[in-house]
Amino acid sequence: MAVLVALPAVDFVFAAGDEPGKYLDRRVVIWNLFYKMMTVAFIVGSVVSGTIIWQVWRFRESHPKAKPTSYEGTDW
Amino acid sequence: MTLELQKPRPIWQIMFSTHHTDVGLLYLITSLTFLFLGGSLALGIRAELFLPGSQIIADSMTFNRIFTVHGTTLIFLFIIPFASAVGNYYVPIMVRYKDMAYPKLNAIAFWMIPPAGVLIWLGFADFTWYATPPYSIISAPGPAADMWIFGLKILGVSSVLGALNFVVTILKCKHPDMSIGQIPLLAWSFLSTSLIIIVAIPTFAAALLMLLTDRLGVSGFFNPALGGDPIAYAHLFWFTFHPEVYVLVIPAIGMMYEIIPRFSRKPIYSYNSGVFAFVMLSIVGFSSWAHHMYATGMSFTEKTVFMVGTLAAVPASAMHVFNFIATMWNGRIKFSTPMMWAVGGIALFFSAGAGGVVNSAMPLDFTTHDTYWVVGHFHLFVMGTIAFGSIGYLYYMFPYVTGRMYNETLGKIHFVMAFIGTVLVFFTQHVLGLYGMPRRIYDYPPIPEWIAMNQIATVGAMIIGISMAIFLANMIYSAGKGKPADTDDPFGLGGKYYYPFEAKNPSH
Amino acid sequence: MSGHSNWPEWIYVAVVIALMAWVGAEAWETERLIEHVPEDAKIIIVTGQQWFWTFEHEDGTKEIGELHVEVGKAYKFEVVSKDVNHSFNIHDYVVLMDAIPGRVNTVWFAPDKVGEHDIQCREYCGLIHYNMRGTLYVTEPSS
Numbered sequence A: 001m002a003v004l005v006a007l008p009a010v011d012f013v014f015a016a017g018d019e020p021g022k023y024l025d026r027r028v029v030i031w032n033l034f035y036k037m038m039t040v041a042f043i044v045g046s047v048v049s050g051t052i053i054w055q056v057w058r059f060r061e062s063h064p065k066a067k068p069t070s071y072e073g074t075d076w
Numbered sequence B: 001m002t003l004e005l006q007k008p009r010p011i012w013q014i015m016f017s018t019h020h021t022d023v024g025l026l027y028l029i030t031s032l033t034f035l036f037l038g039g040s041l042a043l044g045i046r047a048e049l050f051l052p053g054s055q056i057i058a059d060s061m062t063f064n065r066i067f068t069v070h071g072t073t074l075i076f077l078f079i080i081p082f083a084s085a086v087g088n089y090y091v092p093i094m095v096r097y098k099d100m101a102y103p104k105l106n107a108i109a110f111w112m113i114p115p116a117g118v119l120i121w122l123g124f125a126d127f128t129w130y131a132t133p134p135y136s137i138i139s140a141p142g143p144a145a146d147m148w149i150f151g152l153k154i155l156g157v158s159s160v161l162g163a164l165n166f167v168v169t170i171l172k173c174k175h176p177d178m179s180i181g182q183i184p185l186l187a188w189s190f191l192s193t194s195l196i197i198i199v200a201i202p203t204f205a206a207a208l209l210m211l212l213t214d215r216l217g218v219s220g221f222f223n224p225a226l227g228g229d230p231i232a233y234a235h236l237f238w239f240t241f242h243p244e245v246y247v248l249v250i251p252a253i254g255m256m257y258e259i260i261p262r263f264s265r266k267p268i269y270s271y272n273s274g275v276f277a278f279v280m281l282s283i284v285g286f287s288s289w290a291h292h293m294y295a296t297g298m299s300f301t302e303k304t305v306f307m308v309g310t311l312a313a314v315p316a317s318a319m320h321v322f323n324f325i326a327t328m329w330n331g332r333i334k335f336s337t338p339m340m341w342a343v344g345g346i347a348l349f350f351s352a353g354a355g356g357v358v359n360s361a362m363p364l365d366f367t368t369h370d371t372y373w374v375v376g377h378f379h380l381f382v383m384g385t386i387a388f389g390s391i392g393y394l395y396y397m398f399p400y401v402t403g404r405m406y407n408e409t410l411g412k413i414h415f416v417m418a419f420i421g422t423v424l425v426f427f428t429q430h431v432l433g434l435y436g437m438p439r440r441i442y443d444y445p446p447i448p449e450w451i452a453m454n455q456i457a458t459v460g461a462m463i464i465g466i467s468m469a470i471f472l473a474n475m476i477y478s479a480g481k482g483k484p485a486d487t488d489d490p491f492g493l494g495g496k497y498y499y500p501f502e503a504k505n506p507s508h
Numbered sequence C: 001m002s003g004h005s006n007w008p009e010w011i012y013v014a015v016v017i018a019l020m021a022w023v024g025a026e027a028w029e030t031e032r033l034i035e036h037v038p039e040d041a042k043i044i045i046v047t048g049q050q051w052f053w054t055f056e057h058e059d060g061t062k063e064i065g066e067l068h069v070e071v072g073k074a075y076k077f078e079v080v081s082k083d084v085n086h087s088f089n090i091h092d093y094v095v096l097m098d099a100i101p102g103r104v105n106t107v108w109f110a111p112d113k114v115g116e117h118d119i120q121c122r123e124y125c126g127l128i129h130y131n132m133r134g135t136l137y138v139t140e141p142s143s
Helices: A002-015 A026-058 B011-015 B020-048 B060-094 B103-111 B113-123 B135-139 B144-172 B185-216 B230-264 B271-287 B289-296 B300-311 B314-328 B337-360 B362-368 B372-402 B408-434 B448-481 C007-035
Strands: C042-049 C052-056 C062-064 C066-070 C075-081 C086-090 C095-099 C105-109 C115-121 C133-139
Touching: A026 B314, A026 B337, A026 B362, A026 C007, B011 B020, B020 B060, B020 B103, B020 B113, B020 B372, B020 B448, B060 B103, B060 B113, B060 B144, B060 B185, B060 B230, B060 B372, B103 B113, B103 B144, B113 B144, B135 B185, B144 B185, B185 B230, B185 B271, B230 B271, B230 B289, B230 B314, B230 B337, B230 B372, B271 B300, B271 B314, B289 B300, B289 B362, B289 C095, B300 B337, B300 B362, B300 C007, B314 B337, B314 C007, B337 B362, B337 B372, B337 B408, B337 C007, B362 B372, B362 B408, B362 C007, B362 C095, B372 B408, B372 B448, B408 B448, C042 C086, C042 C095, C052 C066, C062 C066, C075 C086, C075 C095, C095 C105
Parallel strands: C042 C075, C066 C133
Antiparallel strands: C042 C052, C052 C062, C075 C105, C086 C095, C086 C115, C115 C133
């Protein structure tokens, strides 16, 4: 079943872009992909680095709310 | 854990010793020497590129030789020997054995490095660290090229011998009371990388010999004029050197696994996922090599296969980042110098990985391949992640090795300057690549954006250079005249840190 | 080690895998689109050698270091090399293909505006690699 659905679909996508006189602009397609990925990368990156920066600030030992971890003083 | 501190001895006693800490010290000093040698070449490159036209390097041949030796030196003569140094010091102790499994082999593996380094530096080849055929066969001047080939051959044998030694030490010499699931993650990282080396390096060893006979004119493996195919070399080379990327990065991550829990005063969040991610990386690392070759005319199918193989390595790397963040969470973190380097390394690890994902997306290769984007990307890995982890670990082991404490303030200044410099140089180089500047060029046309960004990068490189000078002074001075360290707790973290196999509380 | 549940990590790994699947799918789709060469593309044979580019048009005219093409037509480059590896690159049009001796690699593009663009070599090829440059002239269609 899956093959029956997939084969015509694959056929269809490979046939795209054959209209004469109208060409794909590779600059647009490639840079679009690049900007899309950069958007995601910067969002993920700001979450990851934001988390690291926040925890570096919050869990430093000189932070007013810093308290000993439950492992300190034990044989961990 | 404390290393055995030994009384000062005549240098020849250390040189001819086979004890693991002595060999470790030799590795350490050799690798740092080459770090400074290779780093000064980098400063030369950056100074040359400050402006279009010829600055301090007389001609393009000299420039080509400089970046070739810069890359070869820092990868093979700094990063790998540095990891061996750490492994030599720590792996036997971590598996509770008196020495490496084969001490003499260990010393032999080390003593292959200096002659190889001499060959590479006296030759000063010009065909890039990739030794690109057919250029390296028909155009590269000898004897520099041949000396490079022999140097790399020796280094390959050395790292295979070292890797065999680590595998046997960890698997066969660990204390009978310890299970494999109890050795610390740093030892796991050496087990994984050693297995990668044993599988990957022989391919390159064969390719090097073929390159040599091609240069001698008696064979034509990679020479199209004799019916060979340069792409075959590309496959052989990258089959070794893509996994080699993981050989470089996994020990650095292992070092961060030592530093981060200790300075967070918490155990590792998940030991099991750390082990799993190491093993995954070392297996999946073998499925992505041809992503370096998208532009050589590969078919759509080939590209797809290697893109999927590359993306498959991302979850395992991301697991390490998660593990670090979760370990620091709710800790009470002391930001001594080693911890600053480790955390800085993780932050840059993400950026390096994200740039790698972009590279592996096949159409984006048209914009980034062989531009400064690639240079920025892999330097973020080797400098931002691997060197950061390594230097942090060097600060961490310094009191255990010398019995003295380094200067903490200078260590922090070193970190801050190197971090700013790294961001300036390598993030700028990413953008420079998007503007289309090819890598490995001696001179460039006066395009205003290119000039501006090259200048930012050069300034950043100089900042790194100054910070490294501070580092060198700190290390040399403190090794001789630093404050004596309390080797039970040199960083004032309070209490003892136990490895899993030493813990009395079985759940941690 | 063990002893606590690890569900946050599993969710995190699932998110990473989903992101990578998205990256792969987007890249696959884009690559599929740009690999499809239009049937009426004119062929230009690009030859790289140390250290200049030669272009041969379909009608047999040859140019060295300069390439003249017309707006609104599609061109397919057949990139070859006479000596060592080069990489044919028109960065403004995101055209990049290695010139490998013994192989014919193809890449196509369709210029859409009149202008001048840099052509450069992006694979290390020796002494004057840094100056293995050319110029692309995109002109109005002649007919």
